Amino acid sequence: MxxxxxxxxxxxxxxxxxxxxxxxxxxxxxxxxxxxxxxxxxxxxxxxxxxxxxxxxxxxxxxxxLDRRDQFVDRVTRDFAGEGTFGLQNSQDPAEPEIVTRLMTVLRAENLDPEDPLHDYFDERDRQTRDLIADEIRRGQQRGEIRSDVDPDTKAAEILALTIGLDTQWLLNPTQIDRAKIYHSYLRTLRDDLTRPDAPRRPTDDP
CATH class of the missing domain: 1.10.10.60 (Homeodomain-like)
Structure with missing residues (x-):
């Protein structure tokens, strides 16, 4: 038929x-x-x-x-929903395939000017990512896991900047830059920086 x-x-x-x-x-x-x-x-x-x-x-x-890539990112985000600010620390590697990371890095570099066709796309996706991270930090503060003096929006911008910069460094020199190792090292340092000394640890937290 x-x-x-x-x-x-x-x-x-x-x-x-x-x-x-x-x-x-x-x-x-x-x-x-x-x-x-x-x-x-x-x-x-x-x-x-x-x-x-x-x-x-x-x-x-x-x-x-871009729509196909966004669907992938949204699916990964849903998979880690509710894992807390450091949920991605429990994944093995940054989830995105290398060719897609390269794609987004190249397209970002091509669209830095406000008049460029994808400038607003990247600006909006970055804003959504910052908001997502900031909301997780606020929830951690409400649970008493994250220090109350941390500014969620500032810290979210820092985390996103680290991620974008790390991708660029890795693509420039993949044999010297161990992206997964640096990524997880940063998350461990971030956890130690953000959490209260007396905050309860989740079972999946590293010692």
């Missing part, structure tokens, strides 16, 4: 995912501005109209790439 009109078939879905995967790779290596749809089509062995069948413009393709 043929699929209903407007319902993507399996082949169409697979092709769309193939285009997105190739776009992530090229945008991450060459930047959005340095990548053309013709080059993308040649990379995966389809025609230029084949790309346009799924994505009418390069900007539509970029938006789909």
């Amino acid at each position: 043929p699929p209903k009109k407007g319902t993507p078939n399996r082949r169409g879905v697979a092709r769309r995912e193939q285009i997105l995967d190739a776009a992530v790779e090229l945008f991450a290596r060459q930047g959005y501005r340095g990548t053309g749809l013709l080059e993308l089509a040649e990379r995966i062995g389809i025609s230029h109209p084949g790309i346009l069948h799924h994505f009418a413009t390069k900007q539509d393709l970029l938006r789909a790439v």
Whole structure:
């Protein structure tokens, strides 16, 4: 039985995912501005109209790439909801794949000017991340786990800045920068800095 009109078939879905995967790779290596749809089509062995069948413009393709990444981040965030300010300390590594980390770092660097097309996107996502971290700190303060003299908004900005900077350092020199080790070392130091000496420790806290 043929699929209903407007319902993507399996082949169409697979092709769309193939285009997105190739776009992530090229945008991450060459930047959005340095990548053309013709080059993308040649990379995966389809025609230029084949790309346009799924994505009418390069900007539509970029938006789909970002939407897929945002869904991943939101899923990870939900997985650690309720784990507290230091819940991510119990994960093994920063969760995002290397190519996606490279993609977001390159796109961020391309969109620092307020007039750039993705400036507002990064500004808003950063604000959401800072708010999420700050809210976790406030909840920790309400539970009596975090010092009351800590400014949640300032500390949230510091944590986000460390994360972005660490990603950049790691991408520049992955053989010298052990991202996971530094990441977890920072979280342990952060915990010691923020928590009250008499605060109760969770069972998953490191000694």
